[in-house]
Amino acid sequence: MGQVILVTGGARSGKSRHAEARVRALPGQPVYIATARADDDEMRARIAHHIDRRGSGWITVEEPFDLIGALDRSDGQGPRLVDCLTLWLSNLMFDDRAWEPEAEALVAALARQASPVILVSNEVGMGIVPANALARAFRDAQGWLNQRVAEAADEVEFVVSGLPLKVK
Amino acid sequence: MGQVILVTGGARSGKSRHAEARVRALPGQPVYIATARADDDEMRARIAHHIDRRGSGWITVEEPFDLIGALDRSDGQGPRLVDCLTLWLSNLMFDDRAWEPEAEALVAALARQASPVILVSNEVGMGIVPANALARAFRDAQGWLNQRVAEAADEVEFVVSGLPLKVK
Amino acid sequence: MGQVILVTGGARSGKSRHAEARVRALPGQPVYIATARADDDEMRARIAHHIDRRGSGWITVEEPFDLIGALDRSDGQGPRLVDCLTLWLSNLMFDDRAWEPEAEALVAALARQASPVILVSNEVGMGIVPANALARAFRDAQGWLNQRVAEAADEVEFVVSGLPLKVK
Numbered sequence: 400m401g402q403v404i405l406v407t408g409g410a411r412s413g414k415s416r417h418a419e420a421r422v423r424a425l426p427g428q429p430v431y432i433a434t435a436r437a438d439d440d441e442m443r444a445r446i447a448h449h450i451d452r453r454g455s456g457w458i459t460v461e462e463p464f465d466l467i468g469a470l471d472r473s474d475g476q477g478p479r480l481v482d483c484l485t486l487w488l489s490n491l492m493f494d495d496r497a498w499e500p501e502a503e504a505l506v507a508a509l510a511r512q513a514s515p516v517i518l519v520s521n522e523v524g525m526g527i528v529p530a531n532a533l534a535r536a537f538r539d540a541q542g543w544l545n546q547r548v549a550e551a552a553d554e555v556e557f558v559v560s561g562l563p564l565k566v567k
Numbered sequence: 568m569g570q571v572i573l574v575t576g577g578a579r580s581g582k583s584r585h586a587e588a589r590v591r592a593l594p595g596q597p598v599y600i601a602t603a604r605a606d607d608d609e610m611r612a613r614i615a616h617h618i619d620r621r622g623s624g625w626i627t628v629e630e631p632f633d634l635i636g637a638l639d640r641s642d643g644q645g646p647r648l649v650d651c652l653t654l655w656l657s658n659l660m661f662d663d664r665a666w667e668p669e670a671e672a673l674v675a676a677l678a679r680q681a682s683p684v685i686l687v688s689n690e691v692g693m694g695i696v697p698a699n700a701l702a703r704a705f706r707d708a709q710g711w712l713n714q715r716v717a718e719a720a721d722e723v724e725f726v727v728s729g730l731p732l733k734v735k
Numbered sequence: 736m737g738q739v740i741l742v743t744g745g746a747r748s749g750k751s752r753h754a755e756a757r758v759r760a761l762p763g764q765p766v767y768i769a770t771a772r773a774d775d776d777e778m779r780a781r782i783a784h785h786i787d788r789r790g791s792g793w794i795t796v797e798e799p800f801d802l803i804g805a806l807d808r809s810d811g812q813g814p815r816l817v818d819c820l821t822l823w824l825s826n827l828m829f830d831d832r833a834w835e836p837e838a839e840a841l842v843a844a845l846a847r848q849a850s851p852v853i854l855v856s857n858e859v860g861m862g863i864v865p866a867n868a869l870a871r872a873f874r875d876a877q878g879w880l881n882q883r884v885a886e887a888a889d890e891v892e893f894v895v896s897g898l899p900l901k902v903k
Binding site (some may be wrong): 574672688690693694697706707710713714725734735 | 743748775860861862867895898
């Protein structure tokens with residue numbers, strides 16, 4: 400089974416940059432699996448900034464929903480960076496898709512990958528309880544997804560101020 | 568003095584599940600001290616989910632306010648799991664009770680327990696400053712309470728994605 | 736070059752108290768560089784509480800904007816405690832000043848200090864995405880500033896429930 404690494408942390412904690420460095424250190428041409436949807440200017444600017452930072456030499460796959468298909472199709476090509484689980488989950492939830500079976504299917508898919516997978520995710524549960532019910536539901540789903548992926552991962556890193564703390 | 572362990576982390580970080588495993592590893596019949604009030608459907612569903620996960624073999628005590636009495640009365644029965652300090656604090660604050668003397672009394676009570684106590688609490692101060700004054704007051708109180716209990720504890724664990732980081 | 740230490744953590748996590756202890760352990764009379772503006776009662780109460788806790792023996796400098804000048808002017812006097820980067824950044828942003836060149840100038844200034852500098856900062860990116868665009872911009876800026884200062888620092892500590900986790 401290919402190595403599975405979860406890199407988690409807060410917004411702008413440097414987790415994507417750290418995850419990119421981990422992927423680059425692995426042999427083979429890296430594949431970037433972007434789950435973002437370029438729906439608004441803020442998100443487009445953020446995506447452009449990430450593409451810019453990575454530089455050339457990456458294969459880029461944009462896949463806001465079918466992450467499992469993207470993993471299966473790119474297996475054997477090189478190490479994959481999934482950036483990020485938070486946007487994927489949010490796409491599923493805001494599109495009213497059943498995210499729980501998708502999450503279980505992701506865990507199963509990770510187990511069958513031959514090439515390494517580095518997954519970036521967010522910590523969203525360390526603020527005050529959100530007043531909004533949908534935000535609370537998202538927070539619960541994200542926490543649960545992180546636990547499931549962490550369980551399936553060989554390594555888990557929690558990034559603080561750009562620096563990784565080894566959790567597993 | 569009985570062992571005191573604080574397990575802290577974000578919402579849905581897996582802290583309760585980890586704390587339950589710690590309690591189960593200790594000798595004696597475990598006592599679950601639930602501080603939740605089943606005021607609404609969301610909370611009732613969450614409590615049902617926790618009871619379901621723990622399974623049989625636990626003594627359950629529901630005590631939203633008198634946590635200190637619940638600890639003193641159950642001392643000697645077996646290891647206690649307090650789930651959680653955040654709901655207890657929130658019950659005290661929203662019921663307009665003086666939470667600071669209660670928190671000091673809790674620290675004093677922990678020092679006199681003969682059986683182990685594992686306390687679950689939340690990290691709520693790592694988001695943006697809340698706009699709401701009550702939310703800011705709660706955040707401050709929770710941070711302060713966590714510091715006081717951590718000081719009194721023999722062990723402190725910070726749970727990220729279901730995995731504990733040893734802090735003390 | 737003088738030692739540079741970044742102490743980060745959530746609101747009321749005990750990071751200021753921990754940072755004060757680190758400064759006190761260094762030789763020389765400690766200098767407290769306060770970036771807070773005493774604009775409202777809540778902030779005035781918080782400042783009074785901090786002054787009270789530190790006790791005498793500290794030189795206090797209040798500098799909401801010109802942090803770099805305050806560092807350069809106090810260099811050679813003793814170890815400096817900057818409390819905190821979050822208020823400094825917030826002062827710059829809410830006063831519509833260009834915070835990015837200031838942040839780069841801070842990193843450059845840290846490299847030329849002869850006396851130690853301990854900087855306190857906040858983790859603000861581990862809650863739900865804020866609905867407010869200004870809050871999102873602040874969260875991004877704070878995360879980015881923490882990364883830059885952490886890169887420049889000799890040591891980085893993440894404080895949870897009053898207890899430091901070594902990150903660097």
